[in-house]
Amino acid sequence: MMCSDVMEEFHRQMLAVVDKLTVLFLAALGVAGVEAGRKIVETMSETVTMHINWYPKCPDPKRTLGLATHTDSGFFTFLMQSHVSGLQLFRREPDRWVGVPPGALIVNIGDLFQILTNGRFRSTYHRAIVNRDSTRVSVAYHLGPPADAKVAPLREAVGGGKPAYRTVTWREYFLVRKEAFTTGGSALQMVSLSPGDHDDDGDGADQISEISS
Ligand SMILES: O=C(O)CCC(=O)C(=O)O
Numbered sequence: 265m266m267c268s269d270v271m272e273e274f275h276r277q278m279l280a281v282v283d284k285l286t287v288l289f290l291a292a293l294g295v296a297g298v299e300a301g302r303k304i305v306e307t308m309s310e311t312v313t314m315h316i317n318w319y320p321k322c323p324d325p326k327r328t329l330g331l332a333t334h335t336d337s338g339f340f341t342f343l344m345q346s347h348v349s350g351l352q353l354f355r356r357e358p359d360r361w362v363g364v365p366p367g368a369l370i371v372n373i374g375d376l377f378q379i380l381t382n383g384r385f386r387s388t389y390h391r392a393i394v395n396r397d398s399t400r401v402s403v404a405y406h407l408g409p410p411a412d413a414k415v416a417p418l419r420e421a422v423g424g425g426k427p428a429y430r431t432v433t434w435r436e437y438f439l440v441r442k443e444a445f446t447t448g449g450s451a452l453q454m455v456s457l458s459p460g461d462h463d464d465d466g467d468g469a470d471q472i473s474e475i476s477s
């Protein structure tokens with residue numbers, strides 16, 4: 265079997281999982297009917313990118329990172345990793361880094377899904393550390409909308425309240441993230457409709473990186 269065949273088969277299988285999972289996420293938010301959910305899922309899986317990350321071993325792992333602290337910007341990411349651990353998730357109360365057991369299949373919520381669900385599902389800060397003795401491989405399957413599709417909080421997620429975020433396209437949101445990256449701010453706060461109210465939208469990756477594991 266050629267590599268492209270394997271990737272296509274993987275993609276086909278992943279879309280089936282995405283379909284099931286998204287319908288469940290949306291049902292939890294009260295999006296009426298499977299059909300309405302399916303429509304959103306279709307938009308959701310229009311931009312798929314797959315990253316294969318390879319982390320070389322490092323003689324002094326404390327002095328570097330394999331992948332710096334970030335949230336994924338799209339809707340969500342499925343992350344598979346080899347038997348070598350390295351992925352860490354940022355958790356609050358108390359602020360700390362939590363290691364993910366090797367071999368676990370991770371589903372990371374991205375920023376656009378946080379916007380779509382009006383903050384009911386929250387994106388996760390994560391990073392990858394390197395290993396002294398072993399190289400590590402991970403496969404990230406990122407899902408997002410077409411670059412110019414408008415993403416706004418779903419009516420069902422807003423309920424009787426107010427939308428917490430303004431409408432953005434992914435293309436536009438990339439620029440906001442770039443600005444946040446250079447200023448050390450939080451991109452989600454920058455598209456928030458009431459910035460002061462979202463303290464848990466993150467302090468920006470720079471500050472979080474300071475917190476030791
Ligand atoms: O290698 C990992 O475990 C993390 C990869 C990741 O966060 C990404 O590709 O966005």
Ligand SMILES: [Fe+2]
Nearest residue numbers: 334335336390
């Ligand atoms: Fe990531």
